[in-house]
Amino acid sequence: MSSHFLQMSCRLLLAIGALLATHISVADEPDVEAGRARAAVCHACHGPEGVSSNPAWPNLAGQKSPYLVKQLKAFREGTREDPTMTPMAKPLTDKDIEDIAAYYASLADAPECDAAN
Structure with missing residues (x-):
């Protein structure tokens, strides 16, 4: 795999993780x-x-x-x-x-x- 593909994959995973964490955090709020x-x-x-x-x-x-x-x-x-x-x-x-x-x-x-x- 190219390093560019790995960088893009990591960025995508980080963005998805951040979105999920935000959603979970908001969902847990009273x-x-x-x-x-x-x-x-x-x-x-x-x-x-x-x-x-x-x-x-x-x-x-x-x-x-x-x-x-x-x-x-x-x-x-x-x-x-x-x-x-x-x-x-x-x-x-x-x-x-x-x-x-x-x-x-x-x-x-x-x-x-x-x-x-």
């Missing part, structure tokens, strides 16, 4: 819009904007994504148990969890309660 859609079932307890109207249920708006991922995976895997959350988290894929966490992390923090009221 999708806030997909998280919003997947979190629709969460609104009943955690509110449509991630702010719960019941003090028994936590506000999720503005929570850090890694924290939410950790908690949802713990519910899903049974290392953290709750009669409501465990069955809700069971069918979630890792991608679902990442997307849901990104959605809630993208929301504004819940307003602070005024202690005087």
